[in-house]
Amino acid sequence: MPRAVAGPEIERLIQLLARVPGLGPRSARRAALHLIKKREQLMSPLASAFEEVLGKISTCRVCGNIDVRDPCSICVDETRDPTLLVVVADVSDLWALERAGAINARYHVLGGTLSPLDGIGPEDLNLKTLIERAHDGTVKEVLLALGATVDGQTTAHYVTEMLRDSGVAVTRLAHGVPVGGELDYLDEGTLAAAIKARTSL
Known part of the structure; x- marks a missing residue:
């Protein structure tokens, strides 16, 4: 020792x-x-x-972001597009997208991704409020900005199924995000290109 x-x-x-x-x-x-x-x-x-x-410090009751106010600065920003909701796994992913400055939308933090091996199921994620927000009549598109990992893609498929009856368009980041990549480690140019080339699911 x-x-x-x-x-x-x-x-x-x-x-x-x-x-x-x-x-x-x-x-x-x-x-x-x-x-x-x-x-x-x-x-x-x-x-x-x-x-x-x-x-x-507090966790935003609307989106799950971390800020010194609740609702957070992003949720109260009236210049953001309320019809576009960007779903991320963690606050670090939200901050990475904000650093890229490629999108002016609202966010929803899941608090992780589905991972059966780690014992993380749907009940462990912030899914209930996501479904409520998608059904409130304001949101027109839900962009799944989840990492290109197995767990990230599993979560994307699960969320897509849950939102199938919501009437909102569900899109995902383009494949410019490398397989196995985490959003927080990508450069701003890659993130911006991935957002611009998003596709429907």
């Missing part, structure tokens, strides 16, 4: 950073050391930002 090289407080910081996606133990140590060296410029403002966000 490796020895601790710093006090328990610093080791705790490293362990917490190692839980962040994309950071392993080595990267967490480097990040912690960098934060400590730049504590006035980085660590102190970061701690303040965490404290401020912690008290204000």
